[in-house]
Structures are given as structure tokens and as C-alpha cells.
Amino acid sequence: MDAPPVKLSELLRHPDDLDKIPALKLEFTRKKAAVDSQLRGGLREQLETTQAGMNGIADGQKILLAIRDEMMKIDTLCSESQNMIKDFASINLVSQAHRNFGAVEAMVDNLQKFNDRLNRVEGMLKEDEQDKENMPNLLGVHYELTQLRNIRDDAMEQIQRAEDRSLQSTLEDYFSRLDEAIDWFDEHVGLIALNMINLLIADNNSLVVRLAIIVEAEEKSDQRVEALQEALKDHKEMATRFQSITDGAKKVRGYKEKFLKAVAVNCEGQFAEVREEFLADPTKLADMMKWFFNDLNAVKQGMVSLMPKKWKILKTYGDIYHQQMHDFLISMIEDPESSSANTLEIINWPEKYYKKMRKLGFSESDLKPHVLDNREQELVKDFRQLIIKFLDQWIERIFAQERRDFADRNVEGSNLDTDEYGYFRTKNLVDMWRMLREQVDVAANSQRTDVAEGVIDAMFLRLRGRQQSFQKMLEEEGEKYEADKTAELEGFQALQDWLIATANDQMACIDDNEEDGRLAYLSSFKQKFEPIVTPQYMERAEMEISLLRDSYVDLSTWCLSKFAKLVIAVDFGAVMPTFFTPRWYETTAMRQMVATLEEYVGDYQQVLHHSLVDVFIEIFADELLVQYLMGVRNKGAKFRRAEPFQDKIFNDVSTAFEFFRSLPNADLGNDITQTWRVTESFLQLLTAGKDEVPDVFQEFKTRYWDLQITWVEAVLRSRDDFERSMLNAVKARAAQMDVVRGPETIMGKVK
Secondary structure (H helix, E strand, O other): OOOOOOOHHHHOOOHHHHHHHHHHHHHHHHHHHHHHHHHHHHHHHHHHHHHHHHHHHHHHHHHHHHHHHHHHHHHHHHHOHHHHOOOHHHHHHHHHHHHHHHHHHHHHHHHHHHHHHHHHHHHHHHHHHHOOOOOOOHHHHHHHHHHHHHHHHHHHHHHHHOOOOOOHHHHHHHOHHHHHHHHHHHHHHHHHHHOHHHHHHOOOHHHHHHHHHHHHHHHHHHHHHHHHHHHHHHOHHHHHHHHHOOOOOOOOOOHHHHHHHHHHHHHHHHHHHHHHHHHHOHHHHHHHOHHHHHHHHHHHHHHHHHOOHHHOHHHHHHHHHHHHHHHHHHHHHHOOOOOHHHHHHHHOHHHHHHHHHHHOOOOHHHOOOOOOOOOOOOHHHHHHHHHHHHHHHHHHHHHHHHHHHHHOOOOOOOOOEEOOOOOEEOOOHHHHHHHHHHHHHHHHHOOOHHHHHHHHHHHHHHHHHHHHHHHHHHHHHHHHHHOOOOHHHOOHHHHHHHHHHHHHHHHHHHOOEOOOOEOOHHHHHHHHHHHHOOHHHHHHHHHHHHHHHHHHHHHHHHHHHHHHHHHHHHOOOOOHHHOOOHHHHHOOHHHHHHHHHHHHHHHHOOOOOHHHHHHHHHHHHHHHHHHHHHHHHOOOOOEOOOOOHHHHHHHHHHHHHHHHOOOOOHHHHHHHHHHHOHHHHHHHHHHOOHHHHHHHHHHHHHHOOOOOHHHHHHHHHOEOOOOHHHHHHHHHHHHHOOOOOOOOOHHHHOO
């Protein structure tokens, strides 16, 4: 696109600009020609589109006129048809007589062959009776019986319409054997319908499909009969004429309803068996009801594909079974033989029931009525809530005491305990776990798994809440020292002790002693409640315990990290801002910090849980490294080529390495030194030539995928030879790189 037009006053500002007029005239002429060409092209396209639309409208009008003319011709032919055919009335009368004669002839033939055909049907029924698992003649019998039924219905209809009904009783006797065959066939159909689930389990899909074909055919026949009967109410004369010339059934046979009734009867019979078992042992209701869900699952997995889609067979079965479940539970509640244990089990059944039904594809809103008519009493809920109420009171009382102990940590010394290993511990952890075990005993006394599970769920929730509350309490206190709001660091060491004690508490909750077989608090708690909950709940409880175990580890690590950050903020607060500034060259800040770190490790390794000592050192080392690298953001931080900053960085790192390599755990020392080798890449960013910086950055980013560009920018800006082009080149290289993400590295913490 050309640039926007420029005013002549801007182009011709000076006398010398008059020489530009010929060139400007040519330029404007060229632009005008281009615009005119675009306008002509657009106008041509619009004209073509409009013309095509008008042509389409005209063609449509012609077609409509042609259709109207043809319809008028057809109407004329219909109205004049009688005049076109001579003797039309006589021909019509002869045609009716011929049709009636043919119908009579067919009726006579059917009546003559009726008994022979019925004999064949009875023979096929006998064969099916001997092979009830397969019933090979089922479809053939149904077809023949349908034909024989139609013959009988037509004959009986004719005799009823005749003026002389003297032969009606004779016909009824003639057709009496048919009713016996139909009853026999219905028994076979009913037997199949009652055993549909067993047939599916036995993989006898053929018999299921054949029954579905029969029921579907009968359903269509019933729908046609009902339509005729409905029409007979409003248009009696027309419906009678239509009925007389229509082959097929004349009455509703109701096979679909019989099929559904058989499903309900089968379900009801199984509930009758459950009743006696349930009265004898209420606690096994879930096991007693497995057949219920297995049946529906068999329908879902095996029957849906075998039945007509319009039946929605899974929903049909679900509605029938749900109604039977509802009727059974209501009857058990009202049964005088039912005990309170039965009633309590029933009250807590809906939650499990609807959960299982959801897995089968039934939402609670689709299952009507409510399985207990919303008649659940509050007995179990009240009992469970009572236990939880006492649980909350105990936990609040214990945490209130812990808050007081924490607030008074200076008044009463450390205000902490030590365990048999000499590790710092808070005072109330033992009481808290003892209280939880006591409340588990109370829940177990109810002899209701749902009560126990509800209480255990509440305990899991309260345990997580306690962790969060404890962390918040320590966090709020730690912020005062990090923000330098506490005069003379009052209570600082006691806060450090509490952080160590809290970290130890978390390990006491999860660290099982395999040597002497002693279980940690969490494992002991699990062992306590496991016998009183269901295996299904235990699977979920295992997940909760795993989450709790992880959160205990997280809180323990958080305490040690907070300890390290507090040391950096308080003990190193004066020296950290001097790094990479002119004062940095004049101090031995790194040696002082390493000495302080060594002192802290020496002071606390005896009172810190043995599994946390190495973690404590590693967290301290990582936090020190992060703060060291972030020193490039210090006010006045600048790396000048003329100053020995390389030697100074090397000296700092060597001082740290000296301490790490002296650790008793050589593997830990090696791991930490490897982490600190990131300073080599840091130094390369500072010393590389301007043209080499993008390559150094790329190598750095490849090794540390979470390296942040904002920190790299701060490093580059701290160079005395910084130029904007260096940063632009780094950003351009970053945009070109395809970084592979992996585990978090130390550079992810460097902002």
C-alpha cells in the first residue's frame, strides 16, 4: 500500500522545491492510475455478482410458474377422470367384487391349512422346549404364530361384522388350540426375558437378539393397532374402512410391556433373597447389592449393542432397577423385623448407591424418585458431627496453647522439648496424635464404617489445616525479622529453634524406624483406623496419607528454607549489599558468611533430625548461591575491566568450595560444588567479548533451561562496557533457541 498522501504545503516549503513539481506530478498521476484500476476491478466484480443474483431470481420465478402450470394440469385431469373412463361405476363395482372374492378365497385357503400349520408350530415349540438354552425355532415360531393370529383375527372380525353370527362359536372352538400354542410361546419368551442377564454373561447373544427382534416387531404392530384405535374415536367411518382393508393384528398384544415386566419381576425376586440376608447381617449390604450393579454393568457392556437404539435399554433397565431399589429400601425401613442397624445402614446407602450408578452412566438427577424419598434421618450425621465437633475443640485448644508457647518463647527460654535422640521438638505434638487416636476409637464404637470414614476424612482435613496454620504462624513472625521490624533481634534465635523443632516434628510424623519396628505418628494413625474402614475407602485413604506425607516433607523443607533466608536477611544483611560493589574488593564477606554457615551447622546438627542435616546444608548452600548471583542487582554493582573481579569471584567460590569439600558427607559436598559451578557460566557472561556474549548465553541457557533473561540483562548491565546491542543480541538468540524443559535448576530461583 502507498503511504498516506502528503499535503503540498509540506512538499513545497522552499523555492528550490518548485523543481520537484514535474516529478511530483508523475508520482501523483501514477498513484491516481493505480487507484482508478482498483476501483474499476472492484466495480466489475460487484456488477458480475449482482447480475448473477438477478439471473438466479429470474430462473426461480420461471421454475415456480412451470410447477404451478403442471399442478393445474394434474388437478384438471383428476377432476375429469370419471368422464375420461366409460362405465367407471360398473368397473369399480366389478373390481370390488373381484377383491372380495380374492379375500374369501384366501380366507378359505388359510382356514383349510390352519391346523397343519399349527401342528408344525407345536412341533417347533417341542424342539425349543428340549433346548431351552438356544431355542433355535424361536423366530420361526413367532412368524408362524403371527400369521395364524392374523388369520384368526380376520376370521373373527368377519363373523362379527356378518348379520348371522351362528358360526362364531364354531370358529372359536376351531381356533382354541392356537391360544395354547401362544401361551406356550409366551412361556418361552418370558423365560428368556427373565434370564437376560445370565444369557449375556453366558455370551448367548443370539438368543438375546432374537428376543429383541420379536419384541420390536410386536411393538411396531401394537403402535399401528393403537393408531387405528385412536383414529376410530374421532373418524369412525374412515377408520372402519381402513381397518377392513388392512392386514395384521387387530389387538394390542403387549409383548414390550411383558418384557419389561419380566425384567422387574426378576429384579424383585433377587431383592426378596437379599431381604433375609440383610436382616441377618446389616453390615454387608454393599456385598449383597453387587448383583444389582453387575446386572446394570452387563446391560451397559453387552446388551446396548444388541437392542434397538430407540429403546435406550440401559436407561430402561436403570429406571426399573432403581424403582425396585427404592421399593426395597422403603419396605425395609418400614419392616417391623428391621433393626436400627438395618435402618442406619440403609440411611448411609444412597451415597454409595449414587456413586456406583454414576460410574454406570446414571446421574442422580435422572434417577426418580429419590432412592429413599429423602427420608434419611440425621442420626448418623449428628453422631459423626458430634465427634468432629470434639475433634475441632481439641485441635483448637492444642493450637491455642502452641500459639501461647510460641509467643512466650523468650519468656520461658526455648519453650521446646527434646526427644530421646536429643532433637528439638514442640511440646504438643504427642498430645495431638493421642487425641486423634482417641477420636478414632469413638468413631469405631459406632460400628459404622461410614461414621468412621467421615471422621477420618475430617481428621485428614484438620491435619492439613494444622500444617497451614503452623506455617502461617512461623511465616508471619519471620517476616518481622526479614523486614527489620524487630528491635535488637529479640526472639530471633528462639524463632530459629522453633523452625528446627517444627521441621523435626514433621519428620517424627512420617519417619518410620525400621530397625526397632517403631512406626511414625502417621503410620501408627493409619494402622489404627484401617480395620474400621472399607477397603474401597482405604484406597482413597492411601492417597490422602501419601498427600499428607508429601506435605510433611514440604513443611519440613520450608522450615529449613525459612531458616536459611532469615540468616541471609539478618546475619548477612549488612554484607550482601556490598557484593560486586567497590567495597566488595575490600572485604572478606564470603569467608565470613561461610564461617557463619559452618557455625550454624555445628550448632544445630545435634538437635536436627539426622535425615535433615544434609538437606539443611544443601538448602543453606543453595540460598547463599542464589543471593550471591543476585548481587548483580545491588546498588553500585559494576564489573570494570581494570579491576580484578575475576580473581575476587574465584576467591569467593574457592572459599565456599573449601567448606563444602570438608563436609563429612563427601557426596553431598560434591553435589553442592557441582551446583556452585554455575558461577563459571556467570563469570563467562562477565568476561566474554561483546560478540561472544550470545554464544555464552546460548550455552548457559542450554545447561540451565530456567535461566531468566531479566537476570542475564542485569549481569550485562553490570559490565562497564555494556552496550544495548549486547542485550539485543542475547534476546535475539533467546528467541531462536528451542529450549528443552527439565527438572528445576538453581537458576530457576535466581530472579
